[in-house]
Amino acid sequence: MESGNEEEKFRKNRIKHLKKEYGHMDQIYKNKWLSLFVAVLAVFIFIDLSNAMADSDPFYPGFIKLQETNCIVMDDFEIRKLPQDWYKYKGFVKKCPLKKDATSQSDYAIVSIWAYDYLQARGSMVWEDFPLPLIVDAQFNPVGVFPEIYPMDSPTHLIVYYGKWQGDIPGEILIDVSNPAVSGDYYYEPLIWDKKTGKYEMKDRQDKSGPRPTMHREKKSKQ
Structure with a gap:
């Protein structure tokens, strides 16, 4: 019985340790995808603006x-x-x-x-x-x-x-x-x-x- 309690205590401590050590990875993972989304969005905005600028003639604005x-x-x-x-x-x-x-x-x-x-x-x-x-x-x-x-x-x-x-x-x-x-x-x-x-x-x-x-x-x- 005492051995079982020790194992349970060890398991809980191990989980606590792992959460503390690797818990921040979940946030990094989320931030990674957020950063990727922002980067892709920026590319599309740049392309759209580039097309608009390319279409409009500098000699006759508009x-x-x-x-x-x-x-x-x-x-x-x-x-x-x-x-x-x-x-x-x-x-x-x-x-x-x-x-x-x-x-x-x-x-x-x-x-x-x-x-x-x-x-x-x-x-x-x-x-x-x-x-x-x-x-x-x-x-x-x-x-x-x-x-x-x-x-x-x-x-x-x-x-x-x-x-x-x-x-x-x-x-x-x-x-x-x-x-x-x-x-x-x-x-x-x-x-x-x-x-x-x-x-x-x-x-x-x-x-x-x-x-x-x-x-x-x-x-x-x-x-």
Whole structure:
């Protein structure tokens, strides 16, 4: 009986000792997972902020620069939804989604002919009367028209920005033009989304010589 009491006493003392010696490990284990969670969360926040900063263009704060590399060749089914004069350019017609960020969906896109690629494939550099780029909705209904071919007209290069969001719709599309001719670079008035008509309108389609005024850029970015 006395031997049993000694064993029980030893067992209790041993448990007490182990709790004292290793009890803090449970807290360390909990803290470890908490630290891991915080670290993973920080990574996701960093990636999200990086994407937002990458999407917003420093030259036009609040606007995103349209990247040619994000434009996708349209298939035959999609091209058949466009006006008939687009059909002959199959394989060279691309749609450029107007996305808010890299992961978002978009119901609007710019549709244009990669004119130089088309001419090179034909082995001719004789410029054609190409259809002007369209802004289309998800059903490929035209809701706006560009004044020149994107990305390359003859001999100009269009640089496009979009922003001033109204929900998932870019409220403005800016078109700057790089022009190697003596007359130099120019720009156009913004294409502005009209809620009433459901279309993009450009108040004045006459090009403006020189770079877009700084005051205009600042005013637009703050609205």
